[in-house]
Amino acid sequence: MSFGLSRGRPLDVARGVVGVTAEELGPLPDAILTDPSAGWQDPSAWFADPSRPLEIEIGSGKGGFLLKQAALEPAANFLGIERAAEFYAYTADRVRRRGLSNVRVLRADATEFLRWRCPGGIVRVIHLYFSDPWPKKRHHKKRVVQDAFLADAHRVLEPGGELRIVTDHDDYWAWMEEHFARWTSALGWELVAEATERRSDEATKGKKDPATSRDRKEAVPSNPTSRDRKGADPVRVSATAPTETARPLPAGRGSYSGTSSGPFQRLPFEATGSADAGELVGTNFERKYRRKGRPFHACVLKKTR
Numbered sequence: 001m002s003f004g005l006s007r008g009r010p011l012d013v014a015r016g017v018v019g020v021t022a023e024e025l026g027p028l029p030d031a032i033l034t035d036p037s038a039g040w041q042d043p044s045a046w047f048a049d050p051s052r053p054l055e056i057e058i059g060s061g062k063g064g065f066l067l068k069q070a071a072l073e074p075a076a077n078f079l080g081i082e083r084a085a086e087f088y089a090y091t092a093d094r095v096r097r098r099g100l101s102n103v104r105v106l107r108a109d110a111t112e113f114l115r116w117r118c119p120g121g122i123v124r125v126i127h128l129y130f131s132d133p134w135p136k137k138r139h140h141k142k143r144v145v146q147d148a149f150l151a152d153a154h155r156v157l158e159p160g161g162e163l164r165i166v167t168d169h170d171d172y173w174a175w176m177e178e179h180f181a182r183w184t185s186a187l188g189w190e191l192v193a194e195a196t197e198r199r200s201d202e203a204t205k206g207k208k209d210p211a212t213s214r215d216r217k218e219a220v221p222s223n224p225t226s227r228d229r230k231g232a233d234p235v236r237v238s239a240t241a242p243t244e245t246a247r248p249l250p251a252g253r254g255s256y257s258g259t260s261s262g263p264f265q266r267l268p269f270e271a272t273g274s275a276d277a278g279e280l281v282g283t284n285f286e287r288k289y290r291r292k293g294r295p296f297h298a299c300v301l302k303k304t305r
């Protein structure tokens with residue numbers, strides 16, 4: 001589907017400067033079959049100054065937040081990860097035209113990128129704004145917020161690092177709150193341990209499969225080799241999909257408490273610098289829904305340790 005974002009003009013993603021290329025990401029080593037961390041590499045190396053703190057936006061859409069926030073914070077690096085080719089190209093082209101040297105844009109599934117490509121303890125903030133709600137029950141597994149995702153977010157964040165979330169969607173928010181309750185309680189530490197085990201199982205699954213190249217390719221994260229129809233860089237970071245089983249909620253946990261016995265502490269959301277007066281983040285979707293008078297839900301999950 002085309003959203004006509006380019007309005008007929010060619011979009012230049014500035015491969016290797018703004019758009020992260022398959023070559024920069026590099027191939028996934030065969031060792032991934034036995035070691036789920038074998039593909040981890042620090043994305044800070046893609047920036048002019050790798051020593052700056054790293055912030056990641058998942059689903060950067062048209063790039064409104066990324067452009068504004070990165071201009072306000074030149075001493076930080078911003079990696080926008082966008083799955084859809086057209087939005088990826090649109091945002092990367094905007095970044096190129098603004099000449100923002102502290103922003104890179106990666107076309108990939110961010111949840112897979114975090115799992116298979118991102119080492120632990122390197123991200124200051126993960127921004128997740130107006131994530132697709134997938135309202136049908138049979139599609140809930142496609143929602144970004146899952147226990148497996150929260151485990152990866154917890155792993156890649158620095159101590160004290162933050163996952164910042166805003167949504168307009170009541171049902172998705174209720175789903176998130178159930179997850180947050182687990183992750184701000186002691187149960188969250190069990191989920192951390194389970195996620196480590198599951199990551200290993202997913203990686204070794206490829207090893208157990210028949211040793212034909214086709215089966216192996218399907219079972220383990222695959223390497224990016226070709227360009228898609230629109231000429232954007234499809235960076236495949238994994239072929240696996242997370243699965244999870246529901247866990248009972250600990251009663252009365254997960255509210256705005258000053259302390260937490262779990263991997264995350266839940267805090268109120270404060271508007272980002274990119275927001276105009278009365279806004280939370282100032283993304284394209286926030287502005288669209290604000291015009292419709294929709295209420296929003298927001299919070300911050302801060303990594304305790």
Ligand SMILES: C[S@@+](CC[C@H](N)C(=O)[O-])C[C@H]1O[C@@H](n2cnc3c(N)ncnc32)[C@H](O)[C@@H]1O
Nearest residue numbers: 059061081082083084109110129130283284285
């Ligand atoms: C509803 S839009 C919101 C865009 C932007 N954050 C905003 O608030 O205007 C959700 C965006 O997230 C992208 N997206 C959804 N799941 C993703 C994933 N797993 N990895 C990367 N991008 C994803 C979609 O392609 C879409 O552009």
